[in-house]
């Protein structure tokens with residue numbers, strides 16, 4: 001994973017307080033008459049807003065014709081914001097090409113796998129690999145950079161917007177040409193490509209590079225390695241666009257940090273952000289709550305993974321919602337307390353800036369029903385009052401700025417390659433969901449009150465006593481070796497069904513499953529036994545609390561224990577495999593390697609994890625009575641640690657944890673903090689010795 005060459009944070013305007021958290025929104029003044037602008041700045045100041053992202057969708061306004069530029073309005077807004085003490089994260093405005101460009105150059109429009117053109121009318125209708133689009137985009141970037149290089153409000157560059165949100169997979173001729181170049185770089189020769197793609201299968205042997213195509217609509221299942229490489233290529237193609245804009249910005253405005261907003265959230269899976277993070281000056285993320293029983297856990301998981309992607313350093317929450325979004329089938333408003341708790345959960349996981357989409361709710365356009373900091377109802381509204389309250393809270397949390405995450409005893413390994421390859425078609429089951437399995441483990445850890453870091457695969461594992469690697473489907477020789485070393489060194493590994501099955505080319509490891517992890521786990525599986533929809537198997541065994549019958553869904557394995565030292569922790573109690581091992585653990589010195597062969601869900605994982613954590617000597621840092629009800633995260637620097645306590649429930653929770661109160665209410669002299677329903681408290685301690693990663697320079 002590339003690491004930032006030297007991470008840089010916002011370039012705050014000269015007169016700004018030394019230590020502060022960022023607070024603000026996407027600001028789209030071009031949607032409003034200029035009379036509103038002054039009122040915007042007044043309200044922003046009153047709410048404690050100190051940074052906005054400007055110009056994200058302004059291309060058509062800035063450059064109304066190929067050779068006409070209109071910077072007057074943007075100059076005015078930049079000056080107005082600066083006069084109001086508000087810094088600008090200025091967009092390069094390349095996210096949505098204007099109608100004149102797509103009319104003159106329809107060859108920049110993306111093409112779907114069935115050959116249909118993606119027409120303008122929404123946004124992001126451009127091919128990441130189009131040289132024509134690139135030329136026009138860079139011309140705009142240059143014009144903006146040269147114009148605002150010395151503007152005192154300019155705190156950062158915001159490249160494009162959510163790269164890949166709508167234009168990730170493009171199957172055009174441009175994409176085909178760029179894909180071939182990418183493949184030549186990866187494989188060098190056609191022979192190597194043929195070997196990697198396994199083209200002996202179905203007469204796919206390539207005799208010339210020109211014969212190689214993106215995986216367009218085919219008669220049957222397209223070649224899986226071709227699909228996997230196309231996913232890798234598509235992520236890289238967007239990253240290339242980021243690099244092209246970034247390099248030009250760095251040339252013209254070397255003092256201004258460059259970022260772009262990632263989408264670490266839900267099922268957004270196409271961009272391998274772990275491979276992008278080293279290319280930006282600081283990581284920025286957008287997150288929207290995914291409704292459902294694990295909504296809050298998913299938010300925490302995403303924020304946690306963003307921190308992992310950022311190497312534990314602070315990051316920028318570029319967008320989330322004050323209340324409802326507009327793009328789900330049914331869009332629910334946030335409940336009282338949720339705006340604050342959601343925002344502070346991101347801060348707990350390392351966000352040093354908290355921004356929303358968007359400042360003022362639109363009156364027209366596709367997002368007019370999306371919440372904002374100033375809703376349709378105006379400033380006299382509960383949403384805006386909550387916005388103002390959050391501004392005050394973030395001011396109080398200024399001392400947290402710059403503190404890095406304190407490593408947790410447990411790591412949950414997150415691997416884009418396994419996500420991509422594990423969910424390809426023509427598999428034993430089409431029901432497996434990589435991120436859902438990972439989230440279940442995370443939910444179980446939250447339920448047990450045990451801190452965990454979600455880290456991208458490739459992050460050094462040393463220091464994490466327990467590494468949970470759910471559905472780690474792709475295991476290269478190097479990855480297998482890394483995991484073996486972790487266990488040999490006294491660490492604990494927990495993995496699940498469909499792990500260790502293929503190498504980086506999606507070729508099966510022979511000799512029995514779980515292939516690359518077979519020896520480490522001490523088991524062997526001849527055949528997979530996925531479960532039909534709706535079928536449930538019962539498990540019983542030692543780790544399951546008395547009287548609790550755990551149930552598995554989705555998958556089972558017919559496991560043979562090969563290494564006599566392996567303990568069978570649970571067996572199937574029903575179904576075709578009744579009596580056979582379901583969960584195994586192989587002790588290795590002080591370490592161990594555990595295999596869970598079915599989907600247990602968050603509740604089913606709790607007793608299993610609890611037993612495994614106990615064996616690994618990992619206990620919750622929270623008092624027993626609040627475990628599961630409160631999420632604990634730690635941010636720290638030399639000499640001080642901040643404890644974030646997030647109430648996961650809608651009831652008040654009293655937490656007897658000592659510390660200097662930065663945020664929250666202490667209800668008794670002996671230091672019991674009472675968390676409001678969905679409330680958050682922050683305590684400062686100087687007596688904790690965490691291993692704290694290097695702060696930003």
Ligand code: GLA
Pocket residue numbers: 161162286288319325326357367370
């Ligand atoms: C994304 C985009 C924003 C807006 C929001 C709405 O995050 O970046 O422009 O469309 O979604 O949720």
Ligand code: GLA
Pocket residue numbers: none
């Ligand atoms: C058909 C085809 C075979 C193979 C099998 C798989 O019978 O002829 O090549 O694809 O399906 O079930």
